[in-house]
Amino acid sequence: MKSLDEFLQDAAIAHGHLCAGQVLGVRMAMLGLEKLGIEDPQGADRKRLVTFVEIDRCATDAVGVVTGCRLGKRALKFRDWGKMAATFVDVSSGKAVRIAAKESSKSLARSMHPEMESKNQQQMAAYREMDDADLFDVQWVKVELPAEEFPGFKGERIVCEQCGEGVSYKREVQCDGRVLCRGCAGETYYEPIP
Ligand SMILES: [Zn+2]
Ligand SMILES: [Zn+2]
Numbered sequence: 001m002k003s004l005d006e007f008l009q010d011a012a013i014a015h016g017h018l019c020a021g022q023v024l025g026v027r028m029a030m031l032g033l034e035k036l037g038i039e040d041p042q043g044a045d046r047k048r049l050v051t052f053v054e055i056d057r058c059a060t061d062a063v064g065v066v067t068g069c070r071l072g073k074r075a076l077k078f079r080d081w082g083k084m085a086a087t088f089v090d091v092s093s094g095k096a097v098r099i100a101a102k103e104s105s106k107s108l109a110r111s112m113h114p115e116m117e118s119k120n121q122q123q124m125a126a127y128r129e130m131d132d133a134d135l136f137d138v139q140w141v142k143v144e145l146p147a148e149e150f151p152g153f154k155g156e157r158i159v160c161e162q163c164g165e166g167v168s169y170k171r172e173v174q175c176d177g178r179v180l181c182r183g184c185a186g187e188t189y190y191e192p193i194p
Helices: 004-015 020-036 058-067 105-112 119-129 183-187
Strands: 049-053 076-078 085-090 096-101 136-141 173-175 178-180
Touching: 004 020, 004 058, 020 049, 020 058, 020 085, 020 096, 020 119, 020 136, 049 058, 058 076, 105 119, 173 183
Parallel strands: 049 076
Antiparallel strands: 049 085, 085 096, 096 136, 173 178
16 A cells, blocks of 8 residues: 555645645545445455445545546446545445544634644644544445446347437336436436537
8 A cells, every 4th residue: 555645646646736635534444444444446456345435526536546546447426515525445345434524623723823824724634644543534434236237237228218318227216107217307407409
């Protein structure tokens, strides 16, 4: 396993800059791997891990760098809860651990480095130094992971009866006797411009 500094270097390159969120995300992911006993997430253990992230911020990129879990590999799952937390699932053992940044870590960072001017500087320094217990809440959890959620799932692709577009991974919905995509079923996030 790489050191915190090595992961931070990788994270800064992948994310475009080093920031407090990178430090938080790297430490969160390192702690998750440690709790699960996963030592080589990018190599020998690369098929063991699925990670749920609960926010789309700086730290999310860092979690991806450390775990090797990517959206495009289906090993990174996004739950848009706006919370600085992630759940690391070892699919080989079924064990899962949810790690959430403590709300109190922000004020602790301020008190640890009052000599620094910016909040980002204070947090960047303090998040490196803080004990895990001051930075995170750790909770063992159970995550229901149906077959279609697994990265290697090969399933049937159906065609939406309304728009004709293909839908994979059982994301279709039954609606008044028709099989529809989520958009046509009313869950849409866009409106066509006439
Ligand atoms: Zn950032
Ligand atoms: Zn459709």
